[in-house]
Amino acid sequence: MKVNRRLLFLFYFILLILLVITLNYYLKVTLKDSSKVFTKYFDNLLLNKQFLVAKLDDSFFDKESNKNLKGILTEGPNKYIKGIYFRIDTLKYVEKHGKQYFLYEIPLNLFNLSELSIKYYDIIAEDKVVYSSEPLKIGSKYKKSFFEEFSKSSYGFTFVVGYKAAFVIKLNLFVTMIFTVGFVFFYYLFYIEKGETEKMENVIKNLNMELEKIYESFKKHKRLYEFGSSPTNLESVSKLQKTIKSIFEEFRKIFSEYERTAEILESTMAELEETNAELMEKNLQIISALAEAVEIKDSVTGNHSRNVMDFSLLLADKMGIKEPAEIEAIKYGAILHDIGKIGIPEHILNKPGKLNDEEFEIMKKHTVYGEKIIKTIPGWSLVGDVIRHHHENWDGSGYPDGLKGQEISLRAQIVSIVDVFVALTEDRPYRKGLSVEKSLSIMKDMVGVKFSSELFAQFLEVLKERGYIS
DSSP states (O other), X not given: OOOOHHHHHHHHHHHHHHHHHHHHHHHHHHHHHHHHHHHHHHHHHHHTTTXXXXXXXXXXXXXXXXXXXXXXXXXXXXXXXXXXXXXXXEEEEEEEETTEEEEEEEEGGGGOOOTTSSEEEEEEETTEEEEESSGGGTTSBOOOOSSEEEEEOTTXXXXXXXXXXXXXXXXXXXXXXXXXXXXXXXXXXXXXXXXXXXXXXXXXXXXHHHHHHXXXXXHHHSOOOOOOOOOXXXXXXXXHHHHHHHXXXXXXXXXXXXXXXXXXXXXXHHHHHHHHHHXXXXXXXXXXXXXXXXXXXXXXXXXXXXXXXXXXXXXHHHTTOOOHHHHHHHHHHHHTTTGGGGGXXXXXXXXXXXXXXXXXXXXXXXXXXXXXXXXXXXXXXXXXXXXXXXXXXXXXXXXXXXXXXXXXXXXXXXXXXXXXXXXXXXXXXXXXXXXXXXXXXXXXXXXTTTBOHHHHHXXXXXXXHTTSOO
């Protein structure tokens, strides 16, 4: 008994609508991971502080470069994309840090994603598109689309990944055509004349085998091979096979485009990671070169700086410092805290006896010289802070700025107390190194003057844990 044709067509349309809805929902779901990866990459760029380019005062003025950025920048993510410290367009983020503001600039060419992709990638700040893989969008107001997903950066930017309309339309048309072909087969099986059924049986069998072969090949190799038609004298079946072949050719183009897009995206992400690794490697090379320069001039300083770095990192961990930027500043600030000694005359630097007042004034300049050297490296302002202020005292009697108490950053305080301990316990040209017990006895008298009682107590805990004292 044959099914009523109207019911059959109604059933077809209902199934088709459900299929299209399911397909489009699946497309949206696949975008979530892409937007999260896009966001995570950006957050990592800011997290390691490589793109920290300037420290601004509370009026957004950069004293070092004499630039007034008030009215141009605001705290948080910025929609202003013209480069300030770069010659190309950049993303900008301003972070409040005490009484100062830290400015980060990330060149937009780090997000060089292909315009030929089936997806588009947008970065939004204050409802404005500040970056897009479709350049015409940049600068325009953001308009949400159904076929996209967004992820919020912890720094306030919104990262959007979506499928282009042309791809969505093509894919929906392809699925509709495939489903219609299946329906036509079904319709033929139920409604063609009996005599023609026998003639079509082999053709349908061959068609089914061809489709199964293509499906199995796709499942195994992720490749779509050309559809092979079966010879037939039936005009309607011949037309149907041509239609199927055309559909497969179109889908092969779509899938090929998708593969190219995936390869481009994978290649782009690999390039971005490689660029990030190169920047980190460059930093390490700079550090090694600077440390070696000091070591050549002052034979004492080489091991001294490395020992200061090791103890400083242990104390930082004891003090609960977890932020990567702070740990990096302590690590590199410690190993390079005496880099300014390059500018100190050797007869003062290696004098076997105690320095006189005039010589000591010259020696004190090594903190300023060191910061001057380091501040030329983008993103190293925190390292420069450690180098400049590692001789500041808790009671304000230190140099070069006479900072007092909490005015001295914790990172500089940590390197300062460790520097004193290492200096007391190591051999110097004019004396032998003191014992740990004698050194700590001297340092105890410095509590409240050179450093805080809390910091000293935590440092003692570090020494106990490492077996230096009981």
